[in-house]
Amino acid sequence: MRSETYSRDRYHHGNLPEVLIDEGSKVLAEKGIDGFSMREVARRAGVAVAAPSHHFGNAKGLLTAIAAQGFGKLAKNMELAATASRDSEDRVVAMCQAYRAMGMSDPGYAAIMFRVELVDESDQRFQEQAARAFGLFEEALERAASRSVDAAQISYAARTLWATMHGLVDLKMIKDQEAEELIRFAVRTLLAGIR
Amino acid sequence: MRSETYSRDRYHHGNLPEVLIDEGSKVLAEKGIDGFSMREVARRAGVAVAAPSHHFGNAKGLLTAIAAQGFGKLAKNMELAATASRDSEDRVVAMCQAYRAMGMSDPGYAAIMFRVELVDESDQRFQEQAARAFGLFEEALERAASRSVDAAQISYAARTLWATMHGLVDLKMIKDQEAEELIRFAVRTLLAGIR
DNA sequence: ATTAATATCTGAACGATGATCAGATTGAGA
DNA sequence: TCTCAATCTGATCATCGTTCAGATATTAAT
Structure with a gap:
């Protein structure tokens, strides 16, 4: 039982962009735009803070x-x-x-x-x-x-x-x-x- | 000739709240909400970063x-x-x-x-x-x-x-x-x- | 006029954020 | 199998909002 939403056992995630969009919209729904941050999304996706930038720029x-x-x-x-x-x-x-x-x-x-x-x-x-x-x-x-x-x-x-x-x-x-x-x-x- | 918009020679500003509102709206007009920050407003008012909080909370x-x-x-x-x-x-x-x-x-x-x-x-x-x-x-x-x-x-x-x-x-x-x-x-x- | 109480402001700190970059790891094509 | 591009990590940087003790000024009371 892992507390993180997504596994991190593989170095390459596989479908990070989709997952980031999903997790991002969840964060928005839960905390609103104020609670939204790239780092939070990265955390939920079980990925390094810099990973999202590679797919979405900023x-x-x-x-x-x-x-x-x-x-x-x-x-x-x-x-x-x-x-x-x-x-x-x-x-x-x-x-x-x-x-x-x-x-x-x-x-x-x-x-x-x-x-x-x-x-x-x-x-x-x-x-x-x-x-x-x-x-x-x-x-x-x-x-x-x-x-x-x-x-x-x-x-x-x-x-x-x-x-x-x-x-x-x-x-x-x-x-x-x-x-x-x-x-x-x-x-x-x-x-x-x-x- | 001072570069700052407001003098800082007095410890007590006098009418800080009004000045903060003025400078704040200027920042908004110039840089939009993205460029807006309490620190920037404080800088323009020639005042410590913590000063605005005393008047407006946050x-x-x-x-x-x-x-x-x-x-x-x-x-x-x-x-x-x-x-x-x-x-x-x-x-x-x-x-x-x-x-x-x-x-x-x-x-x-x-x-x-x-x-x-x-x-x-x-x-x-x-x-x-x-x-x-x-x-x-x-x-x-x-x-x-x-x-x-x-x-x-x-x-x-x-x-x-x-x-x-x-x-x-x-x-x-x-x-x-x-x-x-x-x-x-x-x-x-x-x-x-x-x- | 002196003193006490209150209002105002400072300066330093803390945790968190977005962005950047060299380098590690992986997958795909030659 | 080897090479190269794609993907991801980990560390770093500047900036931000907020907090807090303490300094300074103003006001009210004596």
């Missing part, structure tokens, strides 16, 4: 990789949530709920995914995953809007609603009991506004 | 004080912006613009004012200033809405728009040339939605 690199994974999860959750409804407005609401759920239940990811100063936004994989999540969102909104709405309006609406959800979650403005109602309010007023 | 305490001052500035800017217009919708837009202007031109404040993990939200002065800014916002929105809209709707709308502005600024989703248009879009659709 702390920002690891956080960026975790954030990219987070956006991948968000996209998946949003897709899943959307399939539950047939009504196009309901689908947008469901996606917003997925966004909220991730921000609330997975505080580790939420704490860094949108933190410009913590993440390297120029990272390709990060951009891909973030764009994928936002793309799903935009698409769903486009379907919920009437056909007569032009592209510029749709773009405005998508960005506005995305920003709204981000704000509501980031500022913790959604109380659990009224989440459904408040989100639906935001979606409905926006759709009503562009129709 | 780093979070100083950041909280700076953030509170930031909300005070924001409230002032919003009030000022609102007086420029007579139309109630225009006033809401002007307030949003003030919000945005602060987020963009004063990145030092924006970097911490809404960062839960950096700030002590239970701090009284912080709460007061933040509530004041939001209160102005809520009030302006209430005036812009028609009289038939009930209080719950107004509350939803205020929170939604505040969140939207926060999201747009935080995620840097507003490009300069379309700022006016996008903000007006957000305000107008929201008002249209609740009318």
Whole structure:
């Protein structure tokens, strides 16, 4: 019985990058960004303090990789949530709920995914995953809007609603009991506004 | 000619707390939250590293004080912006613009004012200033809405728009040339939605 | 005016962190 | 099998936040 999470009997770990991402997101979930450190992650992975740098360059690199994974999860959750409804407005609401759920239940990811100063936004994989999540969102909104709405309006609406959800979650403005109602309010007023 | 910003000839500084807040916000503006440190602020104030702790407890305490001052500035800017217009919708837009202007031109404040993990939200002065800014916002929105809209709707709308502005600024989703248009879009659709 | 109490600041220390670098170890391809 | 690149270690460095005893100044009380 070893107290460390991962064995250290081999000099070469095998799949250190993945393990570091996993352990890193666990640390974030448990202690938040304040309790996060490269050394802590290295400890949990049972590896020397300098090892992570070889794969991710620096702390920002690891956080960026975790954030990219987070956006991948968000996209998946949003897709899943959307399939539950047939009504196009309901689908947008469901996606917003997925966004909220991730921000609330997975505080580790939420704490860094949108933190410009913590993440390297120029990272390709990060951009891909973030764009994928936002793309799903935009698409769903486009379907919920009437056909007569032009592209510029749709773009405005998508960005506005995305920003709204981000704000509501980031500022913790959604109380659990009224989440459904408040989100639906935001979606409905926006759709009503562009129709 | 002294290189230090403040003299150190007196053992007792006189108004250290204010100076620390000033220097702290300057550091934030220049180097962002990454470059911010108690030691750096102490250096600029020409004071021992331990001095700030006596007034603000810890780093979070100083950041909280700076953030509170930031909300005070924001409230002032919003009030000022609102007086420029007579139309109630225009006033809401002007307030949003003030919000945005602060987020963009004063990145030092924006970097911490809404960062839960950096700030002590239970701090009284912080709460007061933040509530004041939001209160102005809520009030302006209430005036812009028609009289038939009930209080719950107004509350939803205020929170939604505040969140939207926060999201747009935080995620840097507003490009300069379309700022006016996008903000007006957000305000107008929201008002249209609740009318 | 003198003294006591309080507020303010110093200087040195401690533990922890991110980053760097030479060198050890391993695995993959010639 | 041998070579070379990839991977990881261990030690080091500068910096950071915080703490604490003690020095200095201000205020209040006598």
